[in-house]
Amino acid sequence: MQVEINGAPAYAYTGGKAFDAALTTVVFIHGAQNDHSVWALQSRYLAHHGYSVLAVDLPGHGRSGGPALSSVEAMADWLLGLLKAAGVQRAILAGHSMGSLIALEAVHRAPGLVVGLALLGSTYPMAVSSALLATSRSDEQAAIDMVNIWSHSSIAHKPSCPGPGFSVMGGARRLMQRMSARNPDQLFFTDFSACNSYANGEAAAAAVQCPVLFVFGKKDMMTPPRSTKLLTGALAHGKIASVDAGHQMMSEAPDAVLDALAGFAASIK
Template identity: 70%
Template sequence: MLLTVQGVDAYCYTGGKPFDPALPTVVFIHGAQNDHSVWALQTRYFAHHGYGVLAVDLPGHGRSKGAAKTGVAELADWLLAVLDAAGVAQAALFGHSMGSLVALEASFKAPQRVSHLALIGTTYPMKVSDALLETARGDEQSAIDMVNIWSHSAVAQNAPSPVPGFSVTGGARRLMQRISRINPQQLFYTDFAACNGYANGEAAAQAVRCPTLFLFGARDMMTPPKSTKLLTAAIAHAKVVTVDSGHSLMSERPDAVLDALFSFVGVSLSGSR
């Protein structure tokens, strides 16, 4: 589905069903150098089980037009504008990695718009090493290779994919390369710099009052669970779920992520799938 947001096209995948703003809405927000497709299983399931789904392509990513935003606050403003364009008063926000910071900041800016908050593969501060930032600026393909290795656990790199005939690490690498071809303007560096520069996470977390879920990968080297204590302490009412995966939870453990998210918004999975 294409919406006009801040004067340009914004693409939202709706899970294979026409979007109905009268249904409870779930918004899925991808991370750096990704697009809506990282949520393939989760979005389709929600869309076919009573929810309106908006899996966004952030500006400059995938099918969304316009320059990539350079800061998390600007991305949060854009996300709230997507809700306006879609006619959605309130939604659950599910964000992965950089997308988790966007979801957190959007909840800070407009808490009345957020019914549930799920922060997946998150941490704060989300600092990026100087070496990786410089590699992303000068040699994006090498940065893609580096992050692709670090984002997946050894299990994912050496074991068969949950989807027959599909390589978890190979698919992730090809997606990042495709995003790079769509937008060659140092997109990875722009995304990393936005994560690195975000400074409002602690205040935003302390302001959260809605039901919140933290979903962590036990083998995550990009945002390791041990680095998340500031956020989990600030949102003390949050539920914490850990799955056996690296940073790319949605592809390594798609069913576990789906179960955690679907249970979180209050719908039983009994008799499903």
């Protein structure tokens, strides 16, 4: 699906099914330097099991045009604009990493629209080291390589994840490189700076009334479970699911992530 937001094309993958705004819509929001493709399994499954799906490309990422937005608040406003343009009436927001902050802020801004919130690989504050930010400005490829290593639990994944001959780390690295090639205006720095600067997380979390699911990777080095106490404390009614993966859990443990999200969606009336 493609709509226009603020004069620029905005793309969302619908999971291989025609979008039906009358259904509850599961909205997938990717993290920094990524696009909708990180949700390939989860988005397609839910689209074929009773939900409408919008797996978005944020501005300046993938197939969505315009410059990358420099704040979580601006990205949340853009997301709500896309949902309005699509005619969404009931939304379950599922955000990964930077996308989880966007989802949290969007719920805070439009509580009546959102009936469920799933936060994957999330923490607050989402601090980014000054060394990584500096490297992203001087040598973006080196920064990509650093994050790619930190985002995965192992260099050598078992053949069952997700299939023989598939390189989990290689795929993630190539996607980030592709995002840089499509948007060479320091996309990495813009995204990670937005995560680092976001300051409304605690207030936004305190206002959330809808059901909440946290999905944490047991081996996550980017947003380790021990760093999430402020967020989980502010959303004390949230349920926690742990998967045997690092930060890039959707590719390292795709079935476990799908099971958690499908069960959560099914629990929402």
